[in-house]
Amino acid sequence: MLKLVVFDADKTLWDHHNISDFEEPLKLVGTDSVEDSKGNKLTLFPYVREALKEIKSMNLLLGLATWNIPQKTERVLKLLNLWDMFDFIASNDYPYKFLGLTEIILKARERGYRIRPEEIAFFDDRRVHFGNVWLYLGRVNCFEMWTDVKSFKEVVEVVKSLMSEGPRNTFKS
Numbered sequence: 001m002l003k004l005v006v007f008d009a010d011k012t013l014w015d016h017h018n019i020s021d022f023e024e025p026l027k028l029v030g031t032d033s034v035e036d037s038k039g040n041k042l043t044l045f046p047y048v049r050e051a052l053k054e055i056k057s058m059n060l061l062l063g064l065a066t067w068n069i070p071q072k073t074e075r076v077l078k079l080l081n082l083w084d085m086f087d088f089i090a091s092n093d094y095p096y097k098f099l100g101l102t103e104i105i106l107k108a109r110e111r112g113y114r115i116r117p118e119e120i121a122f123f124d125d126r127r128v129h130f131g132n133v134w135l136y137l138g139r140v141n142c143f144e145m146w147t148d149v150k151s152f153k154e155v156v157e158v159v160k161s162l163m164s165e166g167p168r169n170t171f172k173s
């Protein structure tokens with residue numbers, strides 16, 4: 001049974017590849033973009049907000065696992081008014097997503113949730129992370145953004161199907 005959905009941030013939730021490059025002052029532009037003092041800009045991909053809300057409304061836990069300086073992640077998420085959407089955030093200055101997912105599993109355990117790997121769906125634009133996730137954590141349901149799923153509407157469909165049909169065979173290439 002699916003319990004937790006985890007997203008990467010850069011190039012998954014928004015179009016910029018590295019928000020750790022952003023320099024203060026940051027400002028919100030419209031509702032879905034953040035701009036820094038040097039002209040760097042990120043914009044949320046379409047339907048991200050709606051998808052996060054739909055996932056929360058399914059009584060699932062929501063996590064973020066990102067290779068970014070934690071203060072930058074917090075700043076950007078708060079500007080976008082998304083900080084409170086996530087139950088668990090693992091933002092680290094190293095790229096190892098299997099460690100980020102482990103951090104989230106341990107944080108969840110501290111709050112009384114026991115989550116097995118097959119009860120997690122993980123969405124990241126970089127497939128390169130999935131090998132270590134499967135090696136060190138087990139049968140996490142991993143999906144490469146923009147390849148395995150092509151939109152956030154599809155993300156919601158995948159999450160719904162995992163809730164009703166159980167885990168997918170995530171070991172196929």
Ligand SMILES: [Mg+2]
Pocket residue numbers: 008009010011012124125126
């Ligand atoms: Mg990414």
